[in-house]
Amino acid sequence: MTGYTAREPTASAPHFIPVPPCAAEGAPSPVHATGRTxxxxxxxxxxxxxxxxxxxxxxxxxxxxxxxxxxxxxxxxxxxxxxxxxxxxxxxxxxxxxxxxxxxxxxxxxxxxxxxxxxxxxxxxxxxxxxxxxxxxxxxxxxxxxxxxxxxxxxxxxxxxxxxxRFLPAIHRALGIIGSGELGEVAWLHADLGFPADQDPRWRLWDPAAGGGALLDLAVYPLTWAVGVLGFPQSAQAAGWLNQDGVDPQEAITLSYPRGRQAQLMASLVGSCPRNATVSCTAGWLRTGDPLHNPPFLEIHPVGAEDRIERFDPVGHNYAxxxxxxxxxxxxxxxxxxxxPWDHTLATMRLFDGLRAQLGLKYPNDHHH
Known part of the structure; x- marks a missing residue:
């Protein structure tokens, strides 16, 4: 497949996103001052x-x-x-x-x-x-x-x-559970995000000049789960389509990792979906509540042990x-x-560039550089 080759950071080990001080368990509330105003x-x-x-x-x-x-x-x-x-x-x-x-x-x-x-x-x-x-x-x-x-x-x-x-306690708890080995080794991950968006070509979601489409607007959230759990992939494939304005209403993305592990991501501006992430492991599985980018709870299903749900209360809208x-x-x-870090943003943009090449997705900004 064209367009994407893994470069630094490769970070194949799981849960390599470090926990920020304000999201760690027992940490002070994010609203408390950490210095000058x-x-x-x-x-x-x-x-x-x-x-x-x-x-x-x-x-x-x-x-x-x-x-x-x-x-x-x-x-x-x-x-x-x-x-x-x-x-x-x-x-x-x-x-x-x-x-x-x-x-x-x-x-x-x-x-x-x-x-x-x-x-x-x-x-x-x-x-x-x-x-x-x-x-x-x-x-x-x-x-x-x-x-x-x-x-x-x-x-x-x-x-x-x-x-x-990336900064939410629910995400860091999920990565902590997966990293602890309680559920065994990660085998695969599935994450989807989408909703049927009114197809108004003037709306930024459907406007090529605004960077519209499902990939840049939605796929970053399912990708956050893949990167958090498995790191950046060795290779990436996208299957999707473009509308008459050259904007992508929907795509399926498959990320491949060492030892046969995979992540399957779905982003859609045309279909309603559960909006959750599922992490399948050798000794159990974990699933987020809806939505995966701000989960109110996690379901943990260890093989041979009791299922449990862990809940998380928001602080404001959780942007804090x-x-x-x-x-x-x-x-x-x-x-x-x-x-x-900057490396992660750059690796994400390179990944998206590669997926866009596969989809034939072009934007006016691409000509400026």
């Missing part, structure tokens, strides 16, 4: 930005200083709702986020624009000297991601892809964990998170 800006005012703003306000050492949107009225309404001190909208000379990045008091920004804009917006933020937490997928392709990583590295700034799932990690890293002078 940081001034935050939020770029874009969509649904995810609303949830993140709510959780950001729970942190003892975070202040929501500013928000930006193309629409000044929307930015002002968002600021009023979430207690942001300032709001910025587009003007003839500068987009709203440009004004926000020019604000000397903003230290760290959360970028919630559509995927197709991540590269240019994150680049502008880093060039303005801001630390960056950017919605997944970090960029459209590996070339864009590598440029952002190099810029962050050279600028001495923190940069992280906002794969919030990635916000705590970002805050802690910046306070400690780290440029990348040990739990969501």
């Amino acid at each position: 940081l001034n935050w800006g939020i770029v874009s005012t969509g649904t995810v930005a609303e949830l993140v703003a709510h959780d950001l306000l729970m942190l003892e050492d975070a202040q929501l200083l500013a928000v930006s949107s193309r629409d000044a009225a929307r930015a002002a309404a968002f600021a009023a709702k979430h207690g942001a001190v300032r709001s910025y909208g587009d003007t003839p000379e500068l987009p709203g986020h440009g004004h926000l990045f020019a604000d000397p008091e903003v230290e760290v920004v959360y970028i919630a624009t559509p995927h197709g804009q991540h590269y240019e917006v994150a680049r502008a933020a880093l060039e303005a000297g801001k630390h960056v937490l950017c919605e997944k997928s970090l960029t459209i392709n590996a070339a864009e991601a590598a440029e952002l990583v190099e810029l962050a590295r050279a600028s001495g700034l923190f940069l992280m892809e906002a794969v919030w799932t 964990y990635e916000l705590r990690e970002t805050t802690r890293c910046i306070q400690e002078g780290l440029q990348q998170s040990p739990t969501m």
